[in-house]
Amino acid sequence: MGSTINLTCLVRFAPEPPPSMLWAHNAQVINFDSPRGGISLVTEKGQVTTSRLLIQKAVQSDSGLYTCTPSNANAASVRVHILNGNE
Template sequence: MLIISYSSLRGGVSVATERGETSRSVLLIQKARPSDSGNYQCNPSNARTANVTVHVLNG
């Protein structure tokens, strides 16, 4: 499980949240690189946990 650090020197990592009847958050990773690959988890206090596995490939 990867822990997102918004204060790391890497920079370019943020979350955009749209609030409404159904809220939605999006994790943005600018200039993604293979080291950003891994299992990401969203664990909101008022909903079920969601997981996704991300593979960043050299292209």
């Protein structure tokens, strides 16, 4: 709780860097202009494309399933649990 979440998606062995990278939270596409704020995406394209989803000041509602979906490769998911700092 309160920390920055850094989720990193790597795309390897694709014929070319993915033209687009979609991120979703609990099957809903992440809106980077949402009132939640503090959510950003950094993508570096190359032989291995790296896409980092950064979520600042994590709160309980940030828990859930995150999925990155490159436009030319298989999707990958991870489940995030937000814990209280004193546990």
